[in-house]
Amino acid sequence: MNGDSPIQTDAIIIGAGPVGLFAVFELGLLDIKSHVIDILDRPGGQCAELYPEKPIYDIPALPIVTGQELTDRLLEQIKPFHPTFHFNERVDSLTRTEDGFELATDGGIRFRAKVVVIAAGGGSFTPKRPPLEGIEGFEGKSVFYAVKRMDEFRGRDVVIVGGGDSALDWTLNLQPIAKSMTLIHRRDEFRAAPDSVKKMRELVASGAMQLRIGQVTQLRGADGQLEGLSVRGQGTEVFDLACDRLLPFFGLTMKLGPIADWGLNLEENLIPVDTEKFQTSEPGIFAIGDINTYPGKLKLILSGFHEAALMAQQAYHIIFPGKRLLFQYTTSSSNLQKKLGVI
Amino acid sequence: MPKITYIDHEGRDFIVDGEVGQTVMETAIKHDVPGIVAECGGACSCATCHVYVDPAWRETTGEPSQMEEDMLDFAFDIRPESRLSCQLRISDAFNGLIVRIPEHQG
Known part of the structure; x- marks a missing residue:
């Protein structure tokens, strides 16, 4: 325009x-x-x-x-x-x-x-920025707060964080084009529309994507390019996830x-x-x-x-x-x- | 008046007189306790008044409602003792309550 x-x-x-x-x-x-x-x-x-x-x-x-x-x-x-x-x-x-x-x-x-x-x-x-060290350096390159171009996520290892409609909708929309899709949420309950949650659970059951319960504590990567995340799971569980695209949805x-x-x-x-x-x-x-x-x-x-x-x-x-x-x-x-x- | 203790992420404590019927968030704002943002003014719709209730006080303060639990999804570094302080209404039983304030309110 x-x-x-x-x-x-x-x-x-x-x-x-x-x-x-x-x-x-x-x-x-x-x-x-x-x-x-x-x-x-x-x-x-x-x-x-x-x-x-x-x-x-x-x-x-x-x-x-x-x-x-x-x-x-x-x-x-x-x-x-x-x-x-x-x-x-x-x-x-x-x-x-x-x-x-x-x-x-x-x-x-x-x-x-x-x-x-x-x-x-x-x-x-x-959009709220999660207080993760160095996240600013990844923004617009491998960390996004909205999906403007779906192609940005094509063939990528995508992690989406959140439990509302934005998180679930983009999980479902990007899963078919992503190389891998992981949804991370702090609890196994979701605010999103029940129908989206059902579809997400079906994808998890069929092995098409992963759902992990936990909170991201650290980003790994260099020069704006994300390589992975550290996640604190339930109890004392801590795990790492490899990914090159992250979409955190924590509201506004x-x-x-x-x-x-x-x-x-x-x-x-x-x-x-x-x-x-x-x-x-x-x-x-x-x-x-x-x-x-x-x-x-x-x-x-x-x-x-x-x-x-x-x-x-x-x-x-x-x-x-x-x-x-x-x-x-x-x-x-x-x-x-x-x-x-x-x- | 019930005494409420707020401890910030650096370990500084703020002990103030609460008023029965007011919330732990309102009390913090009234006494200029740093670290409680309360962007929405107490409508349980922003998750910027997040606190950690001292484990000894969790039984007295009870469990979060479904709405509060949903809002906590918008806060960071959630722990089992996480609450939104706008949903903690002070009663006489709260005398001595200790809450810790996270480093970030998002």
Whole structure:
């Protein structure tokens, strides 16, 4: 997609968590069109990834709501503004242009926007790296946290570590093309879909692959090329396994990621903003929700909603310079009601 | 108030007053005990509040639930005494509890 011309829009919102979603609403009421980019494969941010089923008790007027319900309700609320979502994309670069900003994602999508709203919460969800000595040196060469090209594993001695759907799905998908396949998990119980577990056990029974119970304690190899693993099994058992490809699946964690390289002032991985406009050290770049900091900051979803509303006011003045902004209520303004599609 | 002892991977101990009804994770955060990350804030969905319960205390603290056992799959260096401290709710019986904090929370 590198050759394509960039997508033009008014505002880019980085992060599709509750605060990013509500920013679509507040900007939309002021006629500002948004594209929303998120590294996850669906909207909701931490609400969807960390606690979709957990009740939240401090959303005004919703005595109890789960993370998933809150996400669904926000999606419904912002429908009139037709935001465009770009999932599974991480914004890697952000540069200033003559009349705004240019952004590029790891997937090669480019955007041009007049304002950027960073609503990235705790940062990008990234795969957890097992604390094994020297693992960084093998990453991208023989240790991978996702399968981008299956050919990378063709004819290889592959070890997959984990007990969830990612681990089991890739065990089943790569087993036919791998030279050998070994699944390692710390216990003989799996969180993955029962059907995948059944298929895996059948492959083990037929001798097509191995299942070993244990935890990897050491990597062996040189120059990025993995040669084998040491594994602590059950009890006092310790064993070695030869392999040249490793896929560890230990879930996701949040890291600030490329935001750190955009030239913004940072304080302990948070972005300082003023409390009038929620603007960063760079005019036209805003930060709202858990990622920002200011005196008295509370990391609450409701604080992020408030911040989105004030941010939108300033974004309006950047996008429509010189235009007067009339303060209106959705209860009484026929202009706003038209935008919401209710009249 | 039940006294809770946290020992970090370098052997330093932190003895703090726990409150009945609070979790061992919340108590650590409240008293700035290092090494407990609690990324998800106590929802049992991140496995970054992993502790090793002292063997003498395993009976008092009981066994992890199925959900906690599943979450422990996301932690590293799991041992039989591994627990997620957000799932350890303090009662009077916890007075004197000792937990060890792993070097890495992932």
